[in-house]
Amino acid sequence: MLIVRKNDELRALLGDRRRSGQRIGFVPTMGNLHAGHYSLIARARQCCDFVVASIFVNPTQFGINEDFSRYPRTPEQDALGLGENGCDLLFLPDVETIYPLGHARAVSVHVPELGDVLEGASRPGHFDGVATVVARLFNRVQPDAAVFGSKDYQQLLVIRRMTFDLGFPVEIIAAPIIRESNGLAMSSRNQYLDAAQRGQAGAIHETLRWMAGQLDDAVQSAADIEAAAIQRLADAGLDPDYAVIRSIADLARPLPDDVGQAVILIAARLGPVRLIDNLEWNASKALPNGK
Ligand code: PAF
Secondary structure (H helix, E strand, O other), X not given: OEEEOOXXXXXXXXXXXXXXXXXXXXXXXXXXXXXXXXXXXXXXXXXXXEEEEEEOOOHHHOOOOOOOOOOOOOXXXXXXXXXXXXXXXXXXXXXXXXXXXXXXHOOOOOOOOOOOOOHHHHOOOHHHHHHHHHHHHHHHHOOOEEEEEOOOHHHHHHHHHHHHHHOOOOEEEEEOOOEOOOOOEOOHHHHHOOHHHHHHOHHHHHHHHHHHHHHHHOOOOHHHHHHHHHHHHHHOOOEEEEEEEEOOOOOOOOOHHHOOEEEEEEEEEEOOEEEEEEEEEEHHHOOOOOO
């Protein structure tokens, strides 16, 4: 696997691939890779001839009291894992390569509305940072397709909208969430949890499934399901931020004629970590008895 740190070298190498007719797939990451990330590489491999991953812990998507300085950085281990999992090129830029004017003076991308609710409301500026860095990475890599994990559901929608509105000719592919055996969605931040907390965090997926079951049963209103879910999370020892049922297109509250399909999203704090997870719900998949 090639490792490239500078824009010029990246452009030259990928230009050669493009001219020889290869389709370029891209998986942007912040490193500290796990099975969830490797599943994104495998997805990119399915549809592309040459797979590029980036590792860049993006300063602009962290709030001032968040974990930017202690975010786990394991580039050597990640490079080995990427090589073993079918990645062709690792782009490993420093801050100057991505933000030549420094990130405080950087031109930034804001995705209105979609970027301002839920995670955007709890973490102001977070999605400006995500949209900005993904736009910058797209400009450098110029991929044909880019793969993102569905765990960060709102991020995926923000990136889709940014890609469409700025006219990037990039196909955005959503890959399924990879979970631990107790349902906990894989995330680099799970390593901040001790063994007992990892067990406790299984309550998030359990609650998502419970909420989907309630939607199948169609007895309680969405607002009642959301309120009961908050209580279930609190009873399991988590500190819930939200447990909501929203439209899959724009995260608005589902309108009466959109109720056949929704996404259920949860964010909850557990010890030092804020965990997020989601489940798409489709009425046609519910069995007649609602189970
Ligand atoms: O999901 C992530 O790891 C990051 O938000 C991303 C998309 C790589 C942008 O920094």
